[in-house]
Amino acid sequence: MSKLRFRISMSLDGFVAGPSQSVDNPLGIGGMRLHEWVFPLSAWRAMHGLQGGEVNESTRVVEESLVDIGASVMGRNMFGGHPGPWDAKKPWNGWWGVNPPFHHPVFVLTHHARDPLELEGGTTFTFVTEGIEAALEHARRAARGKDVSLAGGASAAQQYLTAGLVDEMEINLVPTLLGSGERLFDSVGDDLHGLELVRTVAAPKVTHFKFARR
Secondary structure (H helix, E strand, O other): OOOOOEEEEOOOOOEEEOOOOOOOOOOOHHHHHHHHHOOOOOHHHHHOOOOOOOOOOHHHHHHHOOOOEEEEOHHHHHHHHOOOOOOOOOOOOOOOOOOOOOOOEEEEEEOOOOEEEHHHOOEEEEEEOOHHHHHHHHHHHHOOOOOEEOOHHHHHHHHHHOOOOOOOOEEEEEEOOOOOOOEEOOOOOOOOOOOEEEEEEOOOOOHHHHHEEE
16 A cells, blocks of 8 residues: 655744744744755755756755655645635635646645646646545545655644554754744644654754654
């Protein structure tokens, strides 16, 4: 069976987004600092159609995270937009424009039904109202034997972690403090739900911790 692989950047004090998240500031105040390590990398730039960039210890980590992914699952907040039912007159179509960087099927957890959204580059967003296990089942079928990426955000990750459904987890720990915001490990208990540390990579502006199921 394909693996469910989760990766996310986190501050030293455990936050994956800063306070006051909004459509205009989806990562919250200070949240962009969590991702400054990846923006200069050639591997990240190539994924977004850009040339050039740096190569360092993070390069292999990023490249490995992209290999053999056939579908993604994400929460409603990760997909973004307003809370509540979808606006039929002004539908929210994600943060990524007409050609999102996924290039494969993406399944969005939501309480509000919506027709699939097909965009350029092979990305189709399908909105799943039946819960986390149904979304994962849909994603595995769409991935056709490849792995599934859990794209976040924190609430979706917490649900999959506590259900014991995450097979691999990569925490990109960034040496900054956000003070408040959205914590990754709220409400997940005091264990790693079957995951154990298998690799640590120190890189400029970030340290990567990889966990895998025992």
